[in-house]
Amino acid sequence: MTDDGPATFDASEQWRTNRTTFQRVYDVLVGTDDPASAQQFAEWADCSENGARQALQQLTEMGIADKTDTRPATYKRNASYLRWKRVEQLARENSPSDLRTRVEELIEEDQGFQAKYGVPEPDAVVTTEDAVDDHEELHQQWEDLSEWRTIRRDIQVLQQAVHRAESMRDERARV
Incomplete structure (x- = not known):
């Protein structure tokens, strides 16, 4: 608590608090150009690797993301x-x-x-x-x-x- 009232959240904390894992992974996906692993998306979206992988799978099924056949799989936004x-x-x-x-x-x-x-x-x-x-x-x-x-x-x-x-x-x- 500050003298001005309740402590304020910084923007990244508000983003984590107000957005679901799926929404955060989506936000990261559309903001990146290069393919990245589920582990990297998890770090960027501040979620578990499993949560990122599930969100990326949904985004791939929706046509929003493209998945590579590499090991580990990488994901990137679908420009089209x-x-x-x-x-x-x-x-x-x-x-x-x-x-x-x-x-x-x-x-x-x-x-x-x-x-x-x-x-x-x-x-x-x-x-x-x-x-x-x-x-x-x-x-x-x-x-x-x-x-x-x-x-x-x-x-x-x-x-x-x-x-x-x-x-x-x-x-x-x-x-």
């Missing part, structure tokens, strides 16, 4: 599941016309990068240190290429969301 979830969220929260407008804006940004670098895609840009004399210019180029790749990915996701939003609208119209 997260992409599908994002498409669904965008389609629910935005109209097809709003999504199309955003796609058009991103296409203009993409075309700006194509013009700036004189190549059709970010992977065609030469990024060796020999090609750029100024360190800050090289750093800016890396930032540009990262942003350009993100724009390309976002265009694809948004185009899928446009189609999904249109089909959701059509489904509602039939009801």
Whole structure:
């Protein structure tokens, strides 16, 4: 107890207290890029290895996680599941016309990068240190290429969301 009232929990303690083992393992899974063992997930999610393994098995059955056939087995997030979830969220929260407008804006940004670098895609840009004399210019180029790749990915996701939003609208119209 402090002078201001009951002692406050820190964020990680609140996360452990307010989330189930399954929810904590899910949180860790979607926040990591690299495959990891159930033991590692247990450490990260502050739970037993058996609890992590059970949660990971459920997540694998749901299509949210992918499991390797290695010994020990490792698990990683299923990128296509997260992409599908994002498409669904965008389609629910935005109209097809709003999504199309955003796609058009991103296409203009993409075309700006194509013009700036004189190549059709970010992977065609030469990024060796020999090609750029100024360190800050090289750093800016890396930032540009990262942003350009993100724009390309976002265009694809948004185009899928446009189609999904249109089909959701059509489904509602039939009801």
